[in-house]
Amino acid sequence: MPKNLKQEDAMTKKIIVIIFIIFLPIFTIAQVMDRIIAKVGDKIITQSELIQEIEKIKMANIMPTEAITQEKVLNKLIEDKLIEIKANREGITIDDAKIEQQLNQALDNIMSQFSSTAELNEALRQEGLTLEQVKENYRTEIKKNFIKEKLINTYIISKIVVSDDEISDYYKEHKDDFPARPEMMKIGVIKKDLTAGKEAESKALEKITKIRDELNNGASFAKLAEKYSECPSAKQGGDLGYFGKGTMVKQFEDTAFSLKLGEISEPVKTEFGYHLIKLEDRKDDQIRVRHILIKISPSEKEIEEKENLMQTIHQRLENGESFAELAIQYSDIDSAQANKGYLGEFPMDRIETLFSPEVKNLKQGEITNVINMDNSLYIFKNLGIVKERDYDYSEISNQLEELVKNEKAADKYEDWIAELKKEIYVENRLEHNK
Numbered sequence: 001m002p003k004n005l006k007q008e009d010a011m012t013k014k015i016i017v018i019i020f021i022i023f024l025p026i027f028t029i030a031q032v033m034d035r036i037i038a039k040v041g042d043k044i045i046t047q048s049e050l051i052q053e054i055e056k057i058k059m060a061n062i063m064p065t066e067a068i069t070q071e072k073v074l075n076k077l078i079e080d081k082l083i084e085i086k087a088n089r090e091g092i093t094i095d096d097a098k099i100e101q102q103l104n105q106a107l108d109n110i111m112s113q114f115s116s117t118a119e120l121n122e123a124l125r126q127e128g129l130t131l132e133q134v135k136e137n138y139r140t141e142i143k144k145n146f147i148k149e150k151l152i153n154t155y156i157i158s159k160i161v162v163s164d165d166e167i168s169d170y171y172k173e174h175k176d177d178f179p180a181r182p183e184m185m186k187i188g189v190i191k192k193d194l195t196a197g198k199e200a201e202s203k204a205l206e207k208i209t210k211i212r213d214e215l216n217n218g219a220s221f222a223k224l225a226e227k228y229s230e231c232p233s234a235k236q237g238g239d240l241g242y243f244g245k246g247t248m249v250k251q252f253e254d255t256a257f258s259l260k261l262g263e264i265s266e267p268v269k270t271e272f273g274y275h276l277i278k279l280e281d282r283k284d285d286q287i288r289v290r291h292i293l294i295k296i297s298p299s300e301k302e303i304e305e306k307e308n309l310m311q312t313i314h315q316r317l318e319n320g321e322s323f324a325e326l327a328i329q330y331s332d333i334d335s336a337q338a339n340k341g342y343l344g345e346f347p348m349d350r351i352e353t354l355f356s357p358e359v360k361n362l363k364q365g366e367i368t369n370v371i372n373m374d375n376s377l378y379i380f381k382n383l384g385i386v387k388e389r390d391y392d393y394s395e396i397s398n399q400l401e402e403l404v405k406n407e408k409a410a411d412k413y414e415d416w417i418a419e420l421k422k423e424i425y426v427e428n429r430l431e432h433n434k
Contacts, residue, residue, distance in 0.1 A: 007431060092144055211224055211292060244287075274293070275291050275293050
């Protein structure tokens with residue numbers, strides 16, 4: 001690996017570790033220098049907590065640095081304490097499995113940046129931390145966020161009603177503030193998926209059956225997942241964490257929920273390939289499983305056949321045959337029959353990101369070469385350009401409803417916090433010291 005790429009990779013991982021750190025309590029500030037700056041009920045807020053929160057906001061880039069003041073951040077901490085006390089008084093609880101599920105998702109995102117758990121542990125060790133410290137503090141943050149969300153839904157969101165007249169009035173009042181609808185390209189597409197045939201499926205089934213045999217002979221599921229699984233979770237020994245029904249694809253989920261603790265399934269086929277699933281734990285309506293995934297990948301022969309077909313279609317288009325008719329006949333997109341290959345309108349400034357530079361450079365009526373992208377082959381066509389214009393009310397009515405709802409929610413939140421301050425004692429010493 002070139003030296004500059006290694007340095008860039010190391011810096012990325014350093015930043016990730018720093019993000020971990022900002023969730024940990026600040027112990028480096030000498031106790032003699034710390035002081036109480038606010039009281040909320042029987043709870044206190046210290047100077048070190050305020051400093052930590054300011055650093056978290058800066059790191060998250062939530063607002064411009066110059067807009068971050070001690071007064072604003074302290075008010076946020078006071079509001080958090082008020083909500084915490086209110087939740088305790090009302091006996092609000094959050095299911096541990098739900099917290100663990102979100103924790104595991106966060107850790108999976110972090111782990112994807114490291115080659116192994118050992119590498120992450122080493123990065124944390126260099127900062128004087130352990131993974132268990134990080135997990136515990138993340139759990140605390142996640143729980144606080146869930147409790148806050150639950151209370152806000154109960155006292156604010158559930159009570160907001162937005163009428164059609166309010167949406168219409170908002171549109172009329174703010175119409176000049178909305179950005180123009182950008183110039184769009186109407187795009188058509190013919191797509192062939194590079195799906196595997198029977199031969200590739202048989203090879204995948206044979207491979208996962210042999211892995212099942214190793215498990216039957218006493219091999220460790222986690223170690224075989226690390227060795228064989230083609231899922232990102234392989235780094236965690238195939239651990240998918242806790243999840244409830246409706247989270248996974250049906251075939252996987254049905255099997256996972258039918259297992260007994262410690263039981264390993266027979267091979268299960270889904271759209272992703274063949275799986276072996278082991279049930280590790282069950283909490284209320286959530287389960288924790290490990291799995292091993294062997295993907296069903298198309299053979300070189302199957303890929304070549306699809307490529308040759310798409311090249312033939314491309315030539316027929318060049319010879320003047322109807323794009324719509326060929327899309328109906330050959331495209332693997334479900335809506336091709338109804339839409340005749342029409343994919344939709346897309347902003348010109350996003351086409352390169354959404355598709356490819358070749359699509360952005362098309363003139364009206366032109367088609368791309370065959371493009372191999374995301375396990376599929378594509379031919380795109382520029383079906384026309386729609387010039388920049390104002391949005392019609394009907395095009396943004398859903399977004400307008402959310403804007404009105406958010407404004408109402410903000411107002412109700414302020415009123416609710418004011419009521420909590422009447423219920424619960426608050427002393428802001430920063431204000432007193434002005």
